[in-house]
Amino acid sequence: MKFSNKHLECELCDGITETKSVSRTFKRFGQEFQFENIEAEVCPNCGEIYFDGKTLKEIEEKIRRQVLPLVA
Numbered sequence: 001m002k003f004s005n006k007h008l009e010c011e012l013c014d015g016i017t018e019t020k021s022v023s024r025t026f027k028r029f030g031q032e033f034q035f036e037n038i039e040a041e042v043c044p045n046c047g048e049i050y051f052d053g054k055t056l057k058e059i060e061e062k063i064r065r066q067v068l069p070l071v072a
């Protein structure tokens, strides 16, 4: 994944986010999907994580690719 330099103002504490790789579990279709090394903007003050729309779309597509063969 490409790293962007678009840092955000944290909505919770007004900190400026830093680009980091995070691990996160997403729940879809009643299942859990573990993703590692996802690019995200992370607030150094409160730890809030922000994913951009493109990253979320990629995650959704990867989940769909894993789920569809099971459903079909």
Ligand SMILES: [Zn+2]
Residues within 6 Å of the ligand: 010, 011, 012, 013, 014, 015, 043, 044, 045, 046, 047, 048
């Ligand atoms: Zn914050």
